[in-house]
Amino acid sequence: MKALGLxxxxxxxxxxxRVSGGYVSDLLSDVMGNADEGQVWVTLQTHKNVMAIxxxxxxxxxxxxxxxxxxxxTAHQSEEEAIPVLGTHLSxxxxxGKMYELIKK
Amino acid sequence: MKVKDIVKILDARIVCGEGRQDYAIDVAFxxxxxxxxxxxxxxxxxxxxxxxxxxTIRTAEMSDINCIVFARNKKASPEMVALAGENxxxxxxxxxxxxxxxxxxxxAGVKPIY
Amino acid sequence: MHVExxxxxxxxxxxxYASSQIKKILKxxxxxxxxxxxxxxxxxxxxxxxVAHAHGGAISMEVDENQIRIVLQDVGPGIEDIxxxxxxxxxxxxxxxxxxxxxxxxxxxxxxxxxxxxRIESEPGKGTRVEIxxxxxxxxxxxxxx
Numbered sequence: 001m002k003a004l005g006l007x008x009x010x011x012x013x014x015x016x017x018r019v020s021g022g023y024v025s026d027l028l029s030d031v032m033g034n035a036d037e038g039q040v041w042v043t044l045q046t047h048k049n050v051m052a053i054x055x056x057x058x059x060x061x062x063x064x065x066x067x068x069x070x071x072x073x074t075a076h077q078s079e080e081e082a083i084p085v086l087g088t089h090l091s092x093x094x095x096x097g098k099m100y101e102l103i104k105k
Numbered sequence: 106m107k108v109k110d111i112v113k114i115l116d117a118r119i120v121c122g123e124g125r126q127d128y129a130i131d132v133a134f135x136x137x138x139x140x141x142x143x144x145x146x147x148x149x150x151x152x153x154x155x156x157x158x159x160x161t162i163r164t165a166e167m168s169d170i171n172c173i174v175f176a177r178n179k180k181a182s183p184e185m186v187a188l189a190g191e192n193x194x195x196x197x198x199x200x201x202x203x204x205x206x207x208x209x210x211x212x213a214g215v216k217p218i219y
Numbered sequence: 220m221h222v223e224x225x226x227x228x229x230x231x232x233x234x235x236y237a238s239s240q241i242k243k244i245l246k247x248x249x250x251x252x253x254x255x256x257x258x259x260x261x262x263x264x265x266x267x268x269x270v271a272h273a274h275g276g277a278i279s280m281e282v283d284e285n286q287i288r289i290v291l292q293d294v295g296p297g298i299e300d301i302x303x304x305x306x307x308x309x310x311x312x313x314x315x316x317x318x319x320x321x322x323x324x325x326x327x328x329x330x331x332x333x334x335x336x337x338r339i340e341s342e343p344g345k346g347t348r349v350e351i352x353x354x355x356x357x358x359x360x361x362x363x364x365x
Contacts, residue, residue, distance in 0.1 A: 024203035025155050026137035029318055034177070034202075042204070044141060045323065046308055066141070071308065091218050092135040093153065096204055097211020104208075139267075140325035143260045144332075156320045160267075163235030164320075167242070167263045169256060184232070192239075 004088065004098055006063065010075040011084035017060040021103060024096050028053055035059060040099070042092050044068045051077035051085075059083060065092045106130050106215055108172060108195055111151065114213050115199045115206060117174065121186045122195030130172060133215045135207050139164040147218055153206050155179055162188045162196075171195060176203040220248075223279040226269045228295065231319055234270040237278045238263040241289070248282065250355065257333040258353045262289050264326040265349050269293045271316045273346065286335075287353040297343040305331065 008015070020038030025031050026045050035041060037058040043050065046068050054062050055077075061084040064070060070078065070085045078085045088095050109126035112119055119126070128149075135153040136142050142152060142164050151172045154161060157179035165173055166188075172195040175181060181189070181196050189196050199206055211217070222244065224237035242259045250258075262278065269276040273295025281288045298304050304311075305327045312322025331337050336352040 022204040024135055024207060026141075026323075027156060027318060027320070028314075030137075030155055030177075044136070044138060068308075089219070092203075093133045093207045093211065094217030094219070096135060096207035097217065100204065100208025101212060137320050138323045138325070139320040140264065140323050140329055143264065143329055144325075146256070158319060159232055160234060160319055160321070163239065163263070166239060167235070167256075167259045 003102055004095060006086040006088050006095075009064070009070050009078070009085045009087050011061075011078035011082055013079075014061065014082035014084045017083075019060045019103070022096060022099050023059075024092055031057070042096055042099075044092070046070050046074055048073035048077055050074055051081060051083065054078075054083050055081045061086055063088060063095060065090060065095055106213065108197075110213075111174070111210065111215075112197060114209055115174065115197070115201060117197050117199035120181050120196045120198055121189045122172075122193070125193070125195055128172060128195060130215060132218050133207070133210055134218050135203050142170070143168055145170070145218065150218070151210070151215065153203055153210075155203055157181060157185070159185055159188060161185075162192070162194060165189075165194050166192045173197065174199050174206060176201060176206045220244075220282045221279065223277060226266060226276045226278060226291075226293070228270060228272075228274040228276070228293075230270060234267050235263055238266050241278075241280055244280075245282070245287070250282075250287070254287075254353055254355065258287055258289070258351070261330045261333040261337070261351050261353075262291075264330045265289075265291045265351065267321055268326055268349075269295075271312055271321055272296065276346070284355065286355055287351075289351040289353075291349040291351075292346065293348075294346045297345055297347050298339070298341040299343050301339055301341060 131149040133151040137156040273293035276293030310324035316322040338350040341347040
C-alpha cells in the first residue's frame with residue numbers, strides 16, 4: 001500500500017491482511033463469481049454493496065480508482081469488517097500495472 | 106505499440122479487424138463502467154474490459170476508441186462483431202483477467218491515461 | 220435539418236443507435252470532430268437514461284449553421300429531485316442496469332460537462348425532457364450564457 005501511495009479511507013484495522021493477488025472489475029456479479037480470497041479489488045464503484053461482496057469473498061482490500069471516494073455506508077461497513085478501502089487518483093490500468101509489478105517480485 | 110504486439114503479449118485472439126493489426130496504441134484504460142469510459146478524450150486508446158455486450162461497442166464508438174480487449178475469456182457475440190466491423194473497431198479476446206492483462210501491458214510499456 | 224428517432228425503454232440492444240446515427244450525420248455535415256464527440260457523449264448518456272429508466276421516448280436533432288439542438292422527451296417515472304440526480308455518484312439505477320455497465324451516477328454530470336447548454340425538466344410520474352445545445356462557431360457566446 002505504501003509503495004503505491006494510496007490514501008486510506010477506512011478500515012485501517014485491516015491493513016495487515018495478506019494480499020494474494022488482484023481483481024479488477026466494476027461488475028458486482030462478476031466479482032461474486034470469480035474473485036478469490038485475499039485479493040485486492042480494484043474498482044470505481046463506491047456504494048455499500050461493494051463491501052458486502054468484499055466481506056463475502058474475504059477480499060483483502062478495495063482500491064477505488066480515479067479519485068472516487070466511498071460513500072458513508074461503504075466506509076462504515078469497511079470499518080466494521082476491517083476490510084480497508086483505499087484510494088488513488090490513478091486510473092485502474094495504472095494502479096493495476098504497478099501492483100502487478102510489486103506482486104510479481 | 107501495435108495491435109499485433111499486444112495480441113502476442115496477451116496470447117490473445119483478434120475477432121474483428123484482423124486486417125488492422127498495425128494500428129498503433131498509445132494508452133490503455135481498464136473499466137467496466139461505460140459512463141467512465143465516455144469521459145476519455147485521448148486518441149489511440151486500448152480499452153480493457155470484462156463487460157462483453159453491445160453497449161461496450163457503442164460506448165467505444167461514441168468515444169472514438171478503436172480497440173477493445175475483452176478479458177476473462179469473455180466472448181464477442183455476432184452482433185457485437187458486426188457493430189464493431191461497421192465502425193472499424195478492433196476486438197480482441199483474451200483469457201487473462203483484467204488484472205493480469207493490465208499488468209502485462211503496463212510492464213510492456215503501454216502508458217496509462219493520466 | 221431535422222431528424223427524429225424513437226427509443227424503447229428497457230431495450231439495451233438498441234440503446235445508442237440514435238446517437239450513432241447522429242454521429243454519422245454530423246460527420247457527413249463536416250462538423251468539427253471535437254464538437255461531434257462532445258455532442259454524441261451527451262446524447263448517448265441521455266439516450267441510455269431513457270432506456271434505463273423510462274418506458275420509452277424520442278430523440279430529435281436540429282442542425283443549422285449556428286448550433287446543434289438535441290431534444291429528448293420520455294414517458295416514465297420522471298426525476299424527483301433534479302439537483303440530487305446531477306450529483307456524481309447518485310444513482311437510482313436498478314441492479315440489471317448496473318450490470319450492463321451503467322448506473323454509476325455519472326451520466327447527467329457527463330452530459331453537463333460536454334454540452335454547451337443543458338436543460339432538464341421533469342414531472343414525476345409523467346416523464347422528462349432534456350435539451351442539449353452545442354454551439355457551432357458561436358460557441359463562446361453560448362458558453363457564457365451557461
